[in-house]
Amino acid sequence: MDKRPFDPKTDRIVTVTLDPNTITSVDPDEVHEWRIASYDLIDTNRFYPARVTAKGPYALHLSIVHNHIVLDVRHPETFKPIAAHYLSLTPFRGLIRDYFRIRESYYEAIRSASTHQIEAVDMGRRGLHNQAAELLIQRLDNKLVIDLETARRLFTLICAVQPYATRVTEEESQLPTILFVCSMNSVRSPIAAAMARRHFPGRLIARSAGVRSGKVDHFVHQVMEEIGVDMSVHTPHTMDELMASNFDIIITLADDARRAVAERGLHADVMEHWDLEDPSEVEGTRETALAAYRSLRDQLDRRLAQGLPALLEAVENGV
Template identity: 70%
Template sequence: MVMGTETRTKADPTKTDRLVTVTLDPNTITSINPDEVHEWRIAIYDLLEDNSFRPARVSAKGPFALHMSIVGNSIVLDVRNPDTFQPIAAHYLSLTPFRRLIRDYFRIRDAYYEAIRSAQPFQIETVDMARRGMHNEAAELLRTRLDNKLIIDLNTARRLFTLICAVQPYASRIDESKSELPTVLFVCSMNSVRSPIAAALARKAFPGRIIARSVGVNGGKADQFVHQVMEEVGIDMSVHTPHILDELVANHFDLVICLSDDAPEAVARKGLEAGAVERWQVADPSLVEGNRDVVLGAYRELRDTLSRRVRERLESLVSGGSQTR
């Protein structure tokens, strides 16, 4: 459970200096435990419900989207346009100065919920005062560390710290540049439907055994039908942020799988080093016309098709076999 921070107020929809979207990098923040995923969702909901947020030293106007990942010992706070997901600013926040406060967060959180269950009112008040003091200290430190990078008020800093606490214990500390895990890249037109579904299914099928990424030739938007059909198989896609080929840092993949007609040429132009490049012919369900049930049926068919193909194709790669078939 996420430990509450303060009274929740309704966000002003006309306010521009605010976050309207928060997403988590599925490659570095990983969990298959529904309780942990629920904790992330509550922390994100609290942050989005009321916040004051804008990047410093940039001319971009809000509102903003925040994409969070963990690289080594740092949280990456990647600020983007919420409609196009185009990058605006990105900052690395070292976790080292927050280690004691993060430990205190979990210690006091557990004591708080234990007190609610069995303690006297004065004991609950004592724990609650310690909880608030810890949150205030963490929020001030967070604002100091982000000075001249992100402009946030105290309540936003408190809620952002809660989210950092919620995600960091479950972070993957894999250094992809040094990892010997096999790598696969899925590419489609917009990184909204086909490629993110395939990458998520690969991570679910081979947890901790493969690095699976997805990008688009062009930027797209989050797709609510994807969220629904993936939720049905226990995968939370609400944390997905569309990315494009030009944002890729890695240049080598053991296998690149193209899922749209425009992907092979774009991959060739990018000059990626790949053990193998394949083209999978799969339908784009976003082009299907009909009522909601018809469209959802098309999305489910894509999901199930990709689930089968991903398992069959990547088994040999994960087991140490050849990339080529």
């Protein structure tokens, strides 16, 4: 395929998000590493999906399914899907192991080695990055077009997220699945899903979706960051993108969500409707808006902590 020159205004990634169901960690050092790798990629990259008419810039959403990392390219404002590619991790296993080995050697050299030794380790690290980047470009040929520096930074991000990813999908997992649905998957349902994972780590699979496409809400990021939950990795999803139609629990958080679940024939052993106000509709100052978002967060926190154990028990007992 003939590759066109990169347009610096449009051929770039401006947002990176991670799937919280398949890339999970409660270790702040690991989360910090993800953030740094994401910021580095966003800071400098040249990127566009091949064989599509959509123009950039782009959002990149990462998830891991079995032995593949999914590179899901989306519109950065509406998060409408543009192209998704499954990249097998098998060809990169040795390079990923070497990446961590050389990284530890580099950190050790900085602490105690001579300048000559540090330079030698750094040269090995650069060589590994170039080798991995070239392989990445080769494997993504005719799918995603990237330059060598972008490939280097994307490989670093892959290394940062994949050791801590769960490879268990909903189809294979014995954990109960819970779906939260609101209008646009920007505020209520993603906060609910994040709080459910926070209260019951390793005990459930929590997903969220919207009736229609929404945008990233930075007030959500701020109020969740206040309690130590990183929501900057969230990508809004619509119900059209759901891979399953059966869940153990479905909780709707808006009237149009309740209607949409019924119209689409989604099934769950337990279904509930929680009528919660959308804080994005509150008018007033920034502090007034933040107070409304904090109120929603705290309402969901209490309701999940008090009510979800009984719902999970009902599922487990087949009630």
